[in-house]
Amino acid sequence: MASVIGAPAPSTGGGGGNVLKVGKVFRSVVLGVVGLFFLVPIVSSARFSFTGTTRGISFSAYSKLLSDPQFWSTLFLSAKIGLGTVLLTLLLLIPTTVWVHWKAPKIRRVMEALSLLPLVIPSVVITLGVITSFGSLPNIIMGTPVILALEYVILALPYTYRTLDSAVQALDIKTLVEAGQSLGASLRKILWWVLLPNLRSGVLGVVVLAFAFCLGEFAVASLLSFTTFAVYLVQIGQTQASEAIAFSLIALLFTWIPLSVVTVVFSRRSGRRKKGGALLAAAQLTSEVVDLAE
Amino acid sequence: MAVSPANKTDRFAEGFGGVNASEPLLEPSKGGFVRVLRYGTWRRFMGVMPFLLYLGVFLLIPALSVVVDAFRADNGSFTLSNFSVGFSGVYFESFKNSIQLSFFSAVIATVVGLLVALAIVASPGRTLRAVVTAGSGVFANTGGVPLAFSFIATLGNFGLVTELMTKIGFNPYNHGFSLYSVLGLTVVYEYFLIPLMVLIMIPPIDALRKEWVDAASSLGASRVQFWRYVGGPLLAPPLLAGFLVLFTDAFAAYATAAALTSGTIPIVPIQIGSLISGNVLVGHAHLGNALGAGMIGVVLVAALMYGLVQRRASRWLR
Known part of the structure; x- marks a missing residue:
């Protein structure tokens, strides 16, 4: 979005001149009311x-849920899918982002735009497409959660690609690779011993984001009839509202904490422009891609 | 990773398209362009091939198959009947509901998000700004099942807010409100749409150049005049673009609605979901595909408008 306005002006914490001034009362009312809506x-x-719905405080919702064997089995299933997704994502994205920055920086924008495509195609439609196009595949893929991991790599791409991409950008790939080569290291050695240690925080960001995504994903899992953690949550919600709400709260906290850590870490590293969710990035990027196309 | 000899590295490091006439590296004498394509472009694309392939197999093929199958009758021949069923009766209503839901929730979020962004930019405190921005980043990515349940605890039949409102004599459920309706969904969607709008609008408001504001002030513009002639026209494109992003986001959302209404609310994603789960109409096995293609169509229209807005904005501001 910044590119639309031209050179980003220096951020003046206190607004501009007097025409831009917003009354203190107005400010407090707006922030207060909206803050309330979120709290x-x-x-x-x-x-x-x-x-x-009864009176009196109890932890029964939590203890009941924790003693349900299905709670643990679905959580375990989601964790397994998450692990698979994380590994696949790293395997696919680390070489790709390193390559793009090293050999083809000019297509960086295009690649980033491609990584945001899953935001444009609704996940219900993707699921429908998966059934239509892979329905006849052998059971080992379609009949097992493997297909979920394969698709989650795609669906989490808007979050994971950007994270890794900005981590790689912070490195001077070309110099690192050339330094390694002049010392006689093979490319594989350079990737493993030089680049990966330098990409630690980016890799960690990807792990957190992809894993959190897999734990929370509902649409694809339920439509392909896998009882993952989120699907289980909805099932118990039909009959035991307070249990489902208890765990929703925990699930929310568990997504918010890593998300805010990632947000803070990455906004500090890459400056003001990178703040915000993937959709914001989509907004910024499309404007840049449109610029490119002209 | 492809293993290329070290001495070739710097040639390819210039970047895609970086190889041009000024670089005499690939025997420019004969058929420069073809050679560049062969040695340059292909080698550059090799490294991203696995990624493109993956994207093609697990995203593009499914998306295309939805569109192609939408035109197929049960016996495989070409037909438009899926669409004629898909855009009539209950399914037409669903499209109407979906578009209404996305439109109104996006409008509300656009207005509220703009106000919050204005308030934040105008606030002197750095901490407040940091908290709101980080919070927005987190809330904008909140959604799905947990969001639905936390709103059941808030505005559901036995929710805290419902209870409080009943105590003061205004039970919203007696006045046409229900959390499990399109209206209720509109409220719930604000939870992730407003933060998104805040994130979208803070940079352009920040970028209202101080010189323009100062110039307007020193020329004696009133606040109304400033917003009418300077601020408004500058913020309109990002505002409209942001609205379209929110619209798309709300239009595609499935999990929250499914968890909230147990899959009974008539909006398009839910209808597709119930068709997938086996409620297939006899003789129209590909009806779901037609609805899916319809969704892709709506999203494409939004994306097209988005592109137009951006192009307009960048031309105007260059």
């Missing part, structure tokens, strides 16, 4: 999880 559901969930 109340969290507070309500917390209350509901402890009391249900």
Whole structure:
């Protein structure tokens, strides 16, 4: 978006001149009301999880859920899918991003735009397509959660690609590779001993984002009839609301904490422009791609 | 990784398209272009081939197969009947509901998000700004099942807010509100749409150049005049573009609606979902594909408009 406006102006924490001034009352009212809208559901969930619809505080919602064997088996299944997704993602994206920055920096924007494609195609439609086009594949792929991991790599791409891409960008790949080569190291050795250690935080970001995505994904899993953690949550929600709400709260906290860590770490590293979610990136990128196309 | 000899590295390191006439590296004397294509482009694309292949197999093939099968009758021959069923009756209503839901939730989020972004940029405190930006980044990526349940705890039949409102004599469920309706979904969607709009609008508001603001002020512009002639026209393109992003996001959302209404609310993603789960109409095995193709169509229109807005904006501001 910044490119639309031209050179980004220096951020003036206190607004511009006097025409841009916004009254203090207006500010407090807006931020207060909107802040309330975001806090109340969290507070309500917390209350509901402890009391249900009855009076009195109890932890029964939590303890009941924890003693349900299906809770653990679905969590384990989601974790397995998450692990597979993370490994596949790293295997696919580390060589790709390193290659793009090393040999083909000019197609960096195009690659980033491609990585945002899954945001444009609704996941319900992707699922439908998976059934239509892979329905006849052998059972070992379509009949097992393997297909979920394969598709989650795609669906998490808008988040994972950018994370790794900005981590790689922070390195001077060309110099590192050439230094390694002049010392007689093979490319594989350079990748393993030089680049990967330097990409630690980016790799960690990918692991967190992809794993959190897999734990929370519902649409594809439920439509392909796999009882993953999120699907289980909805199933118990039909009959035991307070249990489902208790775990929604925990699930939310578990996504928010790593997400905010990743947000803070990466915004500090790469400056103001990189802040925000993948959709914002999509917004910025499309403008740049349109610019390119002209 | 392809193993290329070290002495070739620097040639390819210039980047895609970086090989041009000024670089006499690939025997420019004979058929430069073809040679560049052969040695340059292909080698450069080799490294991204696995990625492109993966994207092609697991994203493009499924998406294309949806569109192709939408034109297929049960016996495999070409037909348009999937569409005539898909855009009539209950399915037409679903498209209407989906578009209404996405439109209104995006409009509300656009207005509120703009106000929040304005308030944030105008606030002197750095901490507030940092907290709101980080919070928006997190909330914008919140969605799905947990969001649905936390709103059941809030505005559901026995939710905290419902209870409080009933106590003061206004039970929203007696006044036409239901969390499990299109109206209720609109409220829930704001939870991830507003933060997204805040994130989209902060940079352009930041970028309202200080000189323009100062110039307007020193020329004696009133606040209304500033927004009418300077600020408004500058913020309109990003605002509209942001609206389209939100619209697409709301239009595609499935999990929240499915968890909230147990898959009963008549919006397109839910209808496709129930067709996938086996509620197939006899004689129209590919009806779901037609609905899917319809969704892709709506998203494409939004994307096209987005492109136009951006092009307009960049031409105007260059």
